[in-house]
Amino acid sequence: MKFALAFGNYGHIEVIPLVATKFDNCECILLYVLEAAVVWKSGEQVKLEEIQVDPPKATEVRIKMICASLCHTDISVCNGFPLFFMNPRNTSYNETHIHFILSTLHQPLFPRIPGHEGVGTIESVGENVTEVKEGDVVMPLYLGECGECLNCKSGKTNLCLTYPIRFNGLMPDGTSRMSIGGEKIYHHFNCSTWSEYIVIDSNYVVKVDPRMELPHASFLACGFTTGYGAAWKEVDVKKDSTVAVLGLGAVGLGVLEGARMRGAARIIGVDLNDMKREKGDAFGMTEFINPADSKGKSVSDLLKEVTGGLGVDYCFECTGVVSMFDEAVEASKMVSIFCTSDFIGTLYIKGLGTVVLIGANQSSGVVKFIPLLLGRTVKGSIYGGVRPQSDIPTIIDKCINRVLSSFNLFTFREIQLDELLTHKVSFHEIDKAFAHFKQPDCVKVLIKF
Numbered sequence: 001m002k003f004a005l006a007f008g009n010y011g012h013i014e015v016i017p018l019v020a021t022k023f024d025n026c027e028c029i030l031l032y033v034l035e036a037a038v039v040w041k042s043g044e045q046v047k048l049e050e051i052q053v054d055p056p057k058a059t060e061v062r063i064k065m066i067c068a069s070l071c072h073t074d075i076s077v078c079n080g081f082p083l084f085f086m087n088p089r090n091t092s093y094n095e096t097h098i099h100f101i102l103s104t105l106h107q108p109l110f111p112r113i114p115g116h117e118g119v120g121t122i123e124s125v126g127e128n129v130t131e132v133k134e135g136d137v138v139m140p141l142y143l144g145e146c147g148e149c150l151n152c153k154s155g156k157t158n159l160c161l162t163y164p165i166r167f168n169g170l171m172p173d174g175t176s177r178m179s180i181g182g183e184k185i186y187h188h189f190n191c192s193t194w195s196e197y198i199v200i201d202s203n204y205v206v207k208v209d210p211r212m213e214l215p216h217a218s219f220l221a222c223g224f225t226t227g228y229g230a231a232w233k234e235v236d237v238k239k240d241s242t243v244a245v246l247g248l249g250a251v252g253l254g255v256l257e258g259a260r261m262r263g264a265a266r267i268i269g270v271d272l273n274d275m276k277r278e279k280g281d282a283f284g285m286t287e288f289i290n291p292a293d294s295k296g297k298s299v300s301d302l303l304k305e306v307t308g309g310l311g312v313d314y315c316f317e318c319t320g321v322v323s324m325f326d327e328a329v330e331a332s333k334m335v336s337i338f339c340t341s342d343f344i345g346t347l348y349i350k351g352l353g354t355v356v357l358i359g360a361n362q363s364s365g366v367v368k369f370i371p372l373l374l375g376r377t378v379k380g381s382i383y384g385g386v387r388p389q390s391d392i393p394t395i396i397d398k399c400i401n402r403v404l405s406s407f408n409l410f411t412f413r414e415i416q417l418d419e420l421l422t423h424k425v426s427f428h429e430i431d432k433a434f435a436h437f438k439q440p441d442c443v444k445v446l447i448k449f
């Protein structure tokens with residue numbers, strides 16, 4: 001006998017004979033029909049649709065989402081980011097592949113389900129999954145970590161070669177687990193957290209300590225961790241250095257916290273929105289610049305002005321605005337001279353300024369060559385260089401554990417994320433999340449299933 005059980009919204013069981021005809025084994029296959037936020041075309045709003053989610057394959061898990069959140073990249077994703085690109089010269093592609101690739105080269109793939117931040121409970125696991133089990137609370141992530149490939153072993157990057165970021169919107173086996181009326185739906189990277197249930201390879205999930213506040217765990221799945229990690233893992237900000245952060249969304253606020261944790265002496269936040277001043281203060285910012293207050297001066301002029309003309313040791317670009325990249329380069333030091341407390345009065349050349357590019361944009365700008373030729377270092381960063389399996393548990397611990405203040409006066413959490421959560425919506429009001437995100441007082445919108 002062939003049949004499939006489809007669980008409608010929250011546990012309603014119906015038999016769907018149409019679906020059953022797809023399977024030829026004499027077994028009960030659990031295929032979920034549920035709601036997800038689908039984008040059909042570049043620039044269109046998300047639409048709640050009833051979709052089908054397949055059962056997990058051997059190394060995969062299916063997750064019932066509890067909450068999700070909005071990262072700026074999700075807005076870009078609704079507008080077509082990232083453009084799908086494959087190298088047609090790769091000899092493993094046959095002619096049909098090449099035809100497909102050429103027709104999709106630089107094309108955004110739709111329909112797709114956005115969302116790459118969230119937390120959920122594992123509902124079922126494939127037969128080869130051992131690291132997690134039904135009932136575990138997990139964060140689905142867009143990066144995996146095998147621990148054994150050249151990149152993982154290098155200790156220098158979080159970009160695993162075995163479990164890479166999946167720009168083609170498909171699972172590692174080149175297929176999707178989501179469909180609507182028989183049509184394939186693309187995953188966002190491999191997450192798509194704006195769906196009641198998702199399927200993901202088990203290497204891309206990280207267990208969440210039950211003591212962690214779930215909205216906070218959702219924020220760690222991308223934005224905040226990206227910034228925090230950029231200061232910590234990507235460039236390892238040096239003690240007593242001067243740091244500038246362009247753009248104080250969740251990513252920029254994460255950089256502030258990371259720079260504070262590394263002992264930076266000056267942490268300068270730059271944002272066009274004055275309401276970010278208060279948020280920046282909560283995450284360790286020591287100075288704030290709103291470029292709109294100084295008409296006619298560029299961001300790099302303003303940062304040089306407050307650093308005696310030298311510029312900063314580290315400049316983190318977290319706006320995603322193309323022209324801000326040049327500003328970040330110009331604002332970073334050509335020569336970094338400082339004196340240590342060990343040898344007061346002795347000037348040391350510490351190195352040149354480092355620019356960390358985090359903001360994402362698929363348009364290109366004109367890069368000014370000369371400021372780069374003068375020796376600055378530019379570092380691009382995905383997820384702040386944070387390795388999902390090795391580093392996320394450390395960040396979670398810092399969010400949970402309390403540490404003693406100086407003189408044992410009080411205890412506090414090393415990372416306190418309450419200030420990030422500014423707006424909440426239910427999943428059925430997900431369209432409102434976009435309107436909230438545009439509000440000046442918004443940092444993070446939490447979506448509750």
Ligand SMILES: NC(=O)c1ccc[n+]([C@@H]2O[C@H](COP(=O)([O-])OP(=O)(O)OC[C@H]3O[C@@H](n4cnc5c(N)ncnc54)[C@H](O)[C@@H]3O)[C@@H](O)[C@H]2O)c1
Nearest residue numbers: 072073226247248249250251271272320358359360382383
């Ligand atoms: N590389 C990665 O792994 C990664 C991960 C997450 C997000 N991102 C990208 O990082 C960027 C920031 O993400 P977010 O979620 O924090 O975004 P956000 O929209 O919450 O924050 C951006 C901030 O930049 C400010 N801003 C915009 N233009 C500015 C300008 N010209 N000058 C000064 N400030 C300006 C805005 O007022 C806002 O406060 C986005 O481009 C996002 O796509 C990259």
Ligand SMILES: [Zn+2]
Nearest residue numbers: 146149152160
């Ligand atoms: Zn690896």
Ligand SMILES: [Zn+2]
Nearest residue numbers: 071073222223
């Ligand atoms: Zn993100």
